[in-house]
Each structure stands twice: as C-alpha cells, then as structure tokens.
C-alpha cells in the first residue's frame with residue numbers, strides 16, 4: 120500500500136472511522152481469508168453465496184450469482200469509507216431486473232449486430248435481447264449464471280477464483296467455453312481481474328465486468344462532476360442501434376475528447392448526433408496503447424469532492440464508457456435512494472463491439488488449443 124494511504128487509514132482507524140457495513144453482514148479481516156455467507160436462494164433452489172474480502176484498505180463483496188461485485192468500499196482523502204459501486208441488497212432484485220450492476224459479462228461483452236456472425240464459413244444465430252442485437256451475451260449471459268467460487272490468499276493478495284463452463288451452443292455460440300475469472304485485492308488495495316478461457320470449437324470471446332462507479336458513494340447523486348481521462352485519440356461511432364459503423368473516428372474537437380481529462384458533464388449535453396443517439400456517452404474508445412501483454416494505462420476517474428480516484432490499466436484494446444443513460448429512477452440501491460440517469464458510470468475494458476462482424480477490428484476469435492487471456496487492474500487512491 121502507498122505510504123500516504125496507510126497513514127490516512129491509520130489516522131481514520133484511530134478516529135473510529137472504519138469501513139461501512141450493513142448490520143448483520145459478514146466481516147473479513149484486512150488481508151485475511153475471504154469470508155463466505157449465504158446471500159439467497161434462486162427459484163430452483165440453488166443457493167447463492169456472498170464473499171467478503173478486504174485487503175490494502177479496499178473491501179469488496181462478491182456474489183456467486185453472475186460474479187457480481189455487490190459492493191466496493193474505499194476511503195476518501197480523510198479515510199472515510201463509501202460504497203462506490205451501484206447495486207442491490209437482495210438477490211431478488213438482481214434476478215428480477217438489473218442493468219448488469221457489478222456483473223461479469225460474457226460470452227461477448229457489448230453488442231453483436233443482428234445477433235449473428237459467420238465464423239469459418241458457418242453462420243451462428245445468437246440470443247437477441249436488445250432490439251435486433253445480442254447484448255452482453257444474450258438473454259441469459261454469464262451475469263445470470265451461478266459461478267463456482269474458490270477463495271485464496273497468496274503473495275499476490277486475497278481473492279476469489281470464479282469458474283463457469285458455458286455449454287456448446289449456449290446463447291447460440293459454438294464451443295464449450297471453460298471460463299476462469301480471478302478477482303484479487305492486492306496489498307495496495309488494487310482490484311485486479313484476470314480472465315482466461317479455452318474452447319473445444321472455434322468461437323468468439325469478449326469478457327468484461329460491468330461495475331457502475333460513483334466515487335462519491337452510491338446513491339449520492341450523479342457523476343457529472345467526476346473528472347474522466349481516457350487515453351484514446353479515437354472512438355467507434357455507432358448506428359441507431361449502438362452497433363459500430365466500422366469507422367475509427369478522431370476525438371479531437373469533439374465531445375469525445377477526454378485525453379486531457381475533463382468533467383463528464385462538460386460536454387454531455389452537446390447536440391452531437393452520437394450523444395443524441397445514445398442519450399449520453401455509450402461508446403467504445405480505441406485505446407492508444409492497443410492490445411498489450413501487460414496492463415497498460417487506459418483511464419482515470421476522480422471525484423473532486425471526496426478525492427477518491429480510480430486508475431485503470433488493461434491488456435484490452437478498447438474501453439466502453441457508458442454514462443448510465445438508461446438509469447431512470449425505477450431502481451434503488453442499498454442506500455435506499457433511487458438511481459437516475461448519470462448516477463453511475465461504467466468503464467468496461469473490452470475488444471470492440473460487433474468485432475465478429477468487423478474484419479478490420481482486432482479479432483475476438485478463440486480456437487481450440489489457444490487460451491484467451493485478459494487483465495484489468497483498478498487502482499484506488501484519494502488525493
């Protein structure tokens with residue numbers, strides 16, 4: 120952990136300020152083994168567990184259902200904790216209607232146009248769940264599956280290994296896909312995600328996590344005052360159904376230019392056709408670093424009020440910045456407050472949407488004998 124963060128946390132502990140926890144929920148020891156509890160039961164009787172992890176001053180709660188990050192608690196510049204991720208208190212709410220709060224997304228993050236693609240001369244028709252398109256893996260994507268969860272404590276930190284085997288043909292995709300996702304909280308309080316997958320037939324894969332961040336705390340209002348920096352000179356404009364046109368457009372001189380950092384709200388109401396079509400930001404930025412072996416710099420998000428800062432590095436070539444446009448005040452979080460448009464935002468590291476139909480985009484094809492790998496690191500600090 121950075122020394123300044125240690126000092127702030129020690130001072131906060133001395134002042135009696137500790138991580139927030141709803142009454143009756145499990146606690147994990149800082150740096151200790153993850154703690155498991157029953158969270159709920161699905162209609163078919165399957166139990167869903169919740170794991171609590173704490174390390175380096177960061178605490179998170181993860182569900183076996185959808186690999187959902189139910190809460191993520193980090194300190195502000197004075198050591199005061201808040202849950203900076205949108206979510207629910209009850210399993211029923213996640214099952215009934217969740218806009219992918221905190222969830223693992225697969226087999227294909229974001230949209231595949233027309234819900235179909237051709238691979239090696241064969242056409243595959245997918246589960247269509249977003250107008251004419253397949254979104255986030257289809258009607259029952261990885262966000263709605265119960266994952267096998269194994270806790271660990273290692274020199275890398277404390278964490279969970281989540282496993283799910285997607286059957287050949289599931290949601291229309293070919294190949295039995297064996298997926299392993301590792302969530303690690305490092306000694307520095309970073310939340311690291313390592314994704315891996317193998318297949319027995321050629322298929323496409325694009326995994327991500329759909330956490331909605333509000334660094335002032337969930338339920339505290341909108342994120343329009345958060346400052347965002349994106350290390351991307353280009354983005355992929357979309358058609359009316361949010362499928363990329365195929366063009367890589369320059370951000371210079373447009374509301375899409377976040378290269379030098381700016382408040383999210385500064386240009387969000389510009390009548391730019393791309394912002395009108397998506398009701399805000401809901402686009403894939405083409406990261407200047409491209410696909411990398413080691414995680415490279417992608418984005419920084421900062422809430423000036425609390426000082427909480429999130430820095431994202433990734434091996435992926437793209438990042439979907441979604442400004443919570445479709446939150447409409449009908450869902451409410453653990454704070455008991457409703458979520459309205461812009462009350463949280465997603466920064467989803469990924470390959471570009473609709474890549475299976477865009478031969479010029481970096482390929483998402485995975486073949487037998489190969490291993491899909493992807494890593495994203497979320498670094499929290501407060502300044």
Ligand code: BGC
Pocket residue numbers: 218219229361401402439441445465467
């Ligand atoms: C997509 C949005 C979609 C949202 C679902 C985002 O990743 O880009 O278009 O509405 O997920 O909540």
